[in-house]
Amino acid sequence: MTSKNQIKLPLMLSFLIFSMLLNSMGAIILQLSSKISYTGLGFLESFKDIPMAVISLFCVNLISKTGNKNALIFSLIFIILSCIALPLVDAFWFFKIWLSIVGVSFALAKISVFSIIKNNYKDKELASTISSVDAAFMFGIFFVNIGFGSLLTSDYAEYWKFGFWIIALFSIATVLMIRPLEIIEIPASEKKIFSGGLKFLLKPKIIYFFIIIFLMVLVEQSFNSWLPSFYKNNLKISTYFALQSSAFLALFSFFGRLITSKLILRFHWFRMILICLFIIFIILGISQILITYFYEDYKYILVFLIPLVGLFLAPLYPLYNSEILNKIPAEKTHYFVSIVVICSSLGSSLGSIYMAMIFYHKMSYFYPIFIFLPLLIIFGLTFVLNKTPITYDRKR
Template structure:
């Protein structure tokens, strides 16, 4: 007979491993904005070319998720996590050893491939350790909140290695020695942790090909279709802001390079606070009005902050106390963004049986990756050809479409009979 205390201890160790994996990949994934700024300064890369780094990160996520998500239960979640951590541990070592724009592309390609394996595995493992829908949603909010703590940490970790006095300095590449060591330690934790994956066992009569077509058939369901398109729009906006905010701070708000990265941490802090507190808020309120209020808040923040960014003169002595007001107002959009992604994900996943969590997460990862690439490349193009203000004003278009998507999503949830979805979203 299994000891309940031993079971609880095992669950806590699994959750610790999942949180640390997500923390690690949060740093790597969301360093792309900082790396874009640095390759522009170090290697003379233009903005449109630098924005391709987002594609090198996101397209492999989409492709690998499309090909492997449905087979992940057969591959094994723990095995996939170990492979992913091993890949990025080696790739991060290449950055200081072989500095160059090509190496940066290779790094983000490896990060993208690895994150596809990690996200499907981590989301699916949450479904295995959660006892009910309320607990599932609580873990999802904590997981995504911990992800944003990693994003927040990334700005300060990278900022500590950037030499603002010498924009052409490559001292920032030394951060990758630290990141490689962190990957290796996380690998050892996962390796020594026991995962019970029996609850995700695929249907015995099906093979990998049947699993793949089952994932595609999921997309044909109206509820799933509306969900992934809404997630696409959300990630488009989040990555547009997160990727280009350091460059916006540097070029439009005239902040020093290191400070431009560190100020962006306010955005990550707002996302972290919002996601960690989302469960408490939506435990008392229905998920749909909270989502709508958040989307409206995102639009209002943009309309309030961007007019403050015009006509700012260069000040060589600018510091935290003298920075433009826009540097502190615009990142507050993260507070309104925060509850949306974990909220709609939990509504969707908790309405499906556990063996469908991997293919459903695969679809989510595919459209999230495509949304991130689209947002970053469009914003980068407009930023380079016109200006940063117009680039961020254009995010109002997908924000408006998100209002429509959420409304249709709620109707589909009600029609599908997912009666516990409101609880799952915020409990």
């Protein structure tokens, strides 16, 4: 019988792989910004997010038939083929196709991974596993920014797209690890225990959660894809150090989620979220003051200060997810996660457009303030989410 730790490792590797792909946008934007306008680059991410959102609902029945493990393997095979092809096609239009493949594959993978976690882990163990898997996601951001940052400043910068072949190798290794695993699947006889169809998605607590997730991803996207451009354009820092800003952000985020996977076993999720949000507000406030009044004297402090947000921002997404996922019936997990993917996709796409417009209108000196605003809404909704109960009716 496969142990839970044996299941957790390939799930973490899967999220690390998709993290590297989804968050390579910082490097792609820097490389293409001399040829493509910021407005055009802002919409480039939509080629990933819109297919991800659309396919997430349609693939639910497919995943139910093939099983979560097979669906995850299929998603990684798509990534292997697309990453091998990317450096061989020297055209901007192929980035759009490649991003669409990444988006569709991630939709399959995320629904599969969250369903595997739901079926194989319970309660605080589930929350801890989600935090561990999401920690791997943050380490992927760190790894891809360090990797591309080093490659783009080396003598082989013109071959930067071949870095995606390394991701293809990771994907092959992960597929080989997943294949022999014995993973619990929900039997077909148990998939209609709860009445009401998809009406459970209209529960007030679920709706508040979806809004929070949308805003959370919008904020994370504002950091992950656009922080390097902010450092390069506003603080006049080199391309290498601009990319390392995202690497530091990811490294702090990795530690934030790793620590959360331990603390959630001892502390209540609501208290942890409030503490994290308060500290984020303080860091963003100090950063904006330094940018506005002490820009020349403290710009290199900002290189480290703003990424420190990751230590407290990263725990929020898995904490919200685990709180609601624990309350969702197992047979509804596919549909629930598909809506999470849609909200995340819309948040990612609109987050990139939101930042692109800010940069286009030359308002990026107020970068921390524009991130502060959606976090205020999240702060208010968190109180409502905590106070709202959730119940389900069973068929008898």
